[in-house]
Amino acid sequence: MRPFFDSLFSEFSRVIKENGKVYIFCDWRTYAFYYPILLKYINVRNMLVWDKISGPGSSYAFIHELILFAEKGTPCMKGSNIFRFPGFSGGAKKTNGEMVHPTQKPVEVIEKLITDSTKEGDLVLDCFMGSGTTAVAAKKLNRNFIGYEIQEKYIEIAKRRLMQVDLELTFKA
Numbered sequence: 001m002r003p004f005f006d007s008l009f010s011e012f013s014r015v016i017k018e019n020g021k022v023y024i025f026c027d028w029r030t031y032a033f034y035y036p037i038l039l040k041y042i043n044v045r046n047m048l049v050w051d052k053i054s055g056p057g058s059s060y061a062f063i064h065e066l067i068l069f070a071e072k073g074t075p076c077m078k079g080s081n082i083f084r085f086p087g088f089s090g091g092a093k094k095t096n097g098e099m100v101h102p103t104q105k106p107v108e109v110i111e112k113l114i115t116d117s118t119k120e121g122d123l124v125l126d127c128f129m130g131s132g133t134t135a136v137a138a139k140k141l142n143r144n145f146i147g148y149e150i151q152e153k154y155i156e157i158a159k160r161r162l163m164q165v166d167l168e169l170t171f172k173a
């Protein structure tokens with residue numbers, strides 16, 4: 001049987017459009033594992049660093065997350081590969097709103113990546129959507145969204161969060 005990440009990244013390459021972008025959140029352990037596999041299928045262009053400013057850890061604190069960035073087509077991204085959101089300094093436990101998933105990302109972080117690489121009406125895919133942060137960000141930015149999640153409880157949470165965004169957008173309009 002083909003190894004999981006080999007199949008996954010090859011499928012990413014199959015489904016993304018010309019000029020489509022791929023972002024893989026990882027850390028110092030998984031980066032070295034993902035990088036050569038992703039490189040087999042898509043042009044890996046950079047490693048982004050989300051600087052969390054402060055964080056937990058006793059063998060030097062963990063204060064950043066790494067994001068492998070790959071794309072099809074001509075490179076066209078502007079800006080630095082390091083970014084920070086001062087309101088979200090701290091470890092993985094720091095997020096916006098209620099903490100409903102152990103590795104939940106702040107919506108603002110995902111909104112930044114979606115804004116950088118898509119326009120309104122584009123399609124965003126998150127195959128491991130957890131509490132639905134990418135779906136929430138996509139909806140707020142008028143992007144279409146496809147997501148997968150293996151655990152029923154997180155699907156329910158994601159649905160609830162999306163309904164909340166719908167409500168907020170209705171009242172804003």
Ligand SMILES: C[S@@+](CC[C@H](N)C(=O)[O-])C[C@H]1O[C@@H](n2cnc3c(N)ncnc32)[C@H](O)[C@@H]1O
Binds near residue numbers: 103106132148150
């Ligand atoms: C790192 S978490 C994503 C957290 C998300 N970014 C958020 O903000 O809530 C990864 C999720 O992928 C799900 N998952 C793991 N294997 C999966 C699979 N084969 N298919 C779909 N979902 C899967 C896990 O249940 C977990 O909720």
